[in-house]
Amino acid sequence: MGKRLTISSLAFFISVVPIVSGSRAAKSAPMLLRDGFAVTGVDGRLVIHDGNEANPKFSFDRWSFELDSDLSDGRGLVKAGASLELLPSSALEKMIADANNRTGTSYRLGGRVTRYRAKNFIYPTYFLPLTKTKKPLSSTSQKSPQQETRPTINEPNDVLTIPKELIEKLPDRKKGTDYRKRQEGKAIKTKLAEGGRAGKPGLKQDFILVDRTALFRDMSEGAEGGWREVSFVLDALGRTEAKISLRLLPCQALEQAQHEQSAEPDALRFKIAGIVTTYKGKQYLLLQRATRVYSHGNFPG
Known part of the structure; x- marks a missing residue:
């Protein structure tokens, strides 16, 4: 009887300890946001x-x-x-x-x-x-009843008069308005703005890369921050074109591609899609999809 109690208590202890330790690990694990949020x-x-x-x-x-x-x-x-x-x-x-x-x-x-x-x-x-703005201080001084001005209500049949201050601000119809000159001025300002933007570095627009075949290059060797050493080299498929290398940004698609590459000794080909951006003269790719391409020996690695 004593042996049965000992065995049952040991079995209960073995079954409970992993559950408790697992719950503690789940509580201590960081609550990460999902990829693509x-x-x-x-x-x-x-x-x-x-x-x-x-x-x-x-x-x-x-x-x-x-x-x-x-x-x-x-x-x-x-x-x-x-x-x-x-x-x-x-x-x-x-x-x-x-x-x-x-x-x-x-x-x-x-x-x-x-x-x-x-x-x-x-x-x-x-x-x-974002900038912090100071709230205007409310004036505590109260106007005396004598200083308060009451609005004057005209009779319905009175002639509508425009204040002199507004009349002075209205354009003179006799002089007319040269709309052509106004449009030319706007066009000149637009050209100057575009020229100024073109001269500034780092203002290139991002674009989407879709269904391009590329070779996977991983020089990170599993180091922390090693995603900076991972890139895709766009495949010209036999054409005499300059090879374009895109550094990869960390995401789940990159992690999956690295997992597939780790099982093969040679560089794999993938059909990729993602967002290409430029940062300090270097091009980076935020990978959205990477599907392995099987060449069946037609294209050497």
């Missing part, structure tokens, strides 16, 4: 990454966004005060340039959340600078 406008502060000085390999090129409020997708949650690393993009380059020209670093950020190796990132697409 759209951020429509969250307030926060642009901060430079603490590891830039410790790791000069990144060339002082890591930026984070400190949240002013909680960010949730309905399941995952990032608490206020937490920082999410910002991915390279044309919007981030503009954001950094704007922060260098103003005293504050508070912004309203829009973009897309990515998930890679149990960590969330934000791919910025637009931002709005």
